[in-house]
Each structure stands twice: as structure tokens, then as C-alpha cells.
Amino acid sequence: MGSCGMLARRALLTDTPVMVQIQELIRGVKDCVSLAQGVVYWQPPKPALQKVQELVWEPSVSRYGADEGLPELREALMKKLRHENKLHKSSVMVTAGANQAFVNIVLTLCDAGDSVIMFAPYYFNSYMSFQMTGVTDILVGPGDPKTLHPDADWLEKTLLDTKPTPKLVTVVNPGNPSGTYIPEPLLQRISDLCRDAGCWLVVDNTYEYFMYDGRKHVCVEGDHIVNLFSFSKAYGMMGWRVGYIAYPSEVEGFAAQLLKVQDNIPICASIISQRLALHSLEMGPEWVTDQVKNLVKNRELLLDALSPLGQDAVKGGEGAIYLWAKLPHQYHDDFEVVRWLARKHGVVLIPGCSSGCPGYVRISFGGLVEDQCRVASERLKRGLQQLVNEGMVP
Secondary structure: OOOHHHOOHHHHOOOOOHHHHHHHHHHOOOOOEEOOOOOOOOOOOHHHHHHHHOOOOOHHHHOOOOOOOOHHHHHHHHHHHHHHOOOOOEEEEEEOOHHHHHHHHHHHHOOOOOEEEEEOOOOHHHHHHHHHOOOOEEEEEOEOOOOOOEOHHHHHHHHHHOOOOOOEEEEEOOOOOOOOOOOHHHHHHHHHHHHHHOOEEEEEOOOOOOEOOOOOOOOOOOOOEEEEEEOOOOOOOHHHOOEEEEEEOOOOOHHHHHHHHHHHOOOOOOHHHHHHHHHHHOOOHHHHHHHHHOHHHHHHHHHHHOHHHOHHHEEEOOEOOEEEEEOOOOOOOHHHHHHHHHHHHOEEOEEHHHHOOOOEEEEEOOOOOHHHHHHHHHHHHHHHHHHHHOOOOO
């Protein structure tokens, strides 16, 4: 009974979560500053938190709610989708975070043995979701070397040449781990290719409000498109776990099958968390964009910290809360570099191997206030200067 042979192969063959490994690393290092986890430093809006405090004793908060989400929250989200995202033919399901939303969609749309498409660098949790549900034929497409945009020409050829046709294509926009924004014409081309091939397109819009330098986020809609969203980053609700799915209303049977999955995982997202999401939504997108403005200085600090790697080594930062950097060519084992930076210089990053790109690192600039980010940036710059000039000295 102690043998791994008694455990499910789909679990055994799923990658170990990189954040679990990073958390173990942090626990073993004294006075370590993290630029690893994708979090923001702010809390939910204070008025929203105050309203939720008053709800603790309300009996409905301790009971099950509708599987698809509180009616009033879903109504507010439908208005938001129409007004902000220009999605007019989508229905909504509320989930326990965007990660659970993605698992719901994989279980609803994919069978074990189906092929699916991602683009490197990919979001590690999405990759794991495929692995864990038995969708192991994961075709990883390239990103443009300069922009990291998904290679649409490769996608077109792959969709034509792969038989049977891949079931699903997924992208994160703006990107995790890259921080790269896919411009509307390219996103529309990807959508058209998926439609013409008869496969689904799943777009994770978790970082829709995290746009910089005058860029504007855009969604696409169609009977082959599912859009995912999250409250975690925008409203500082990481621990409250609320996300939502915008799925095509006119696809027969979609809602019924999605409800089966939802009922067997969370039944419904936490009621008190949904209430907080509703009250946070009432603050309007301006509340979020005001917080996001403060991240520009963090991005500047970290761009300077990464300068020892060379100008062409650093990509991303157009959206989301990430920069993506190539390590010097001799450091193919990026996890070794991450461990060294943590132990020697007290700063933690995410290794690129977790996103299908060994020799790179992801840097998050969302989780620290400016003064803390300055400390982290100084440590990172010293570490990278030493890495480039002397190597990983003990």
C-alpha cells in the first residue's frame, strides 16, 4: 500500500506546482523578499470589506447558493461584460477563482486523449490542469522571439496538419508569465483560425485591468470562445477565491454540462466571497486602475534591476504584473539560479522551466509596495551583477 503504483497516474504525472516548491524554498531562507508569486499588495476596497463584516451573522452566508453564482452578482457581471468587455452573447458562471474556472472548462470541453494547444511561455497551472485531467497531448507553440506573441502562422499550420483537430487553444491576455499583451488584430486572427478549424479558444483575462503605456484591453466573442476572469488580482481578493466564466449563451448544452462539473467540485463559490465580489464591483473599474497606476514605479525599479542581463534579455511588462528575462546562456538550469539568488541574495523569482522555457525567469512586480520593491530590486541587481561577472559564487 505504500507504493506509488497505488496512486493515480494522472496525478503522479502532473508537474509539481512551482509555487509549492518556491514556498518551501522561502521557508528555508531567512529575510527573503519574494518577486515570485503573482499577487498584488492591496486589499479589497474598504467599503466592500465593511459591508461584508456586517453579513457574517446572516444565515444565507452559511448555506449553499445557486451553483452558477448569486443571481445579483451574475446580473452585475453581465452588465460589466456588456459595458466593459463588449461581450453581448455570453452567460456567466461564478467559480472559486480563475484556476477553478479553467478546470471547469477543461472538464466540460475536453476528453482524455484530446490534443490541446498552448504557447510558450505558458501559464503553469493551465498546463497542470490538462495533465491532471488526462489531456496529455499538449502541443506547445512558439512565441515570437522579440514580442513573445503567439505564432499564428504556426497555429494555422498545426490546426491544419493535426488529425484529429486539437480540441482547444488557450492563451492568457495579458500574459502570465510573460506580461505580454496580445494586440486585438492578432487575437482576432487566432480566434478566426480556431473557428475555421472547429476548435475552442479559451482566453484568460485575469489581468484585464493591468495595462500600461496607454494600451487598452480587448476581448473577442463567438460561439467557439470562452473568456475567463478573476477578482483575485484586480480587487486584491486572492484569498477569497472568486473568478468567473463567460461562455457562449447560444451553444446548446454548454450550460448544463458546465453545471455538472461545478456541482461536483465546489457546488458554489463561497457565498461571503461572492458578496465581497459584488460590493467590490460596485466600486467600478476606476478603483482598480487607480491601484494599478502605482505599479508603474515597481516595473521601472525591476527593469533597472534586470539591466545586468542586457537590454534584449528582458521582455514583457506591457500588461499583467510580470517581466520575463533570459539568463546568460550558460545557466540553462534556471531553478539552480533561483535557489542561488534566494540563498545568496535574499530575493526569489519563478524559474522559466515551469512555463516550458528553461533558462528564463519570471519576475512579479505586483506584490510589494514601492519601498519593499526597491529593497528587492537592489538585491536582485546585486545578484545578477554577480551572476554575470563572477558566476554563482557560494
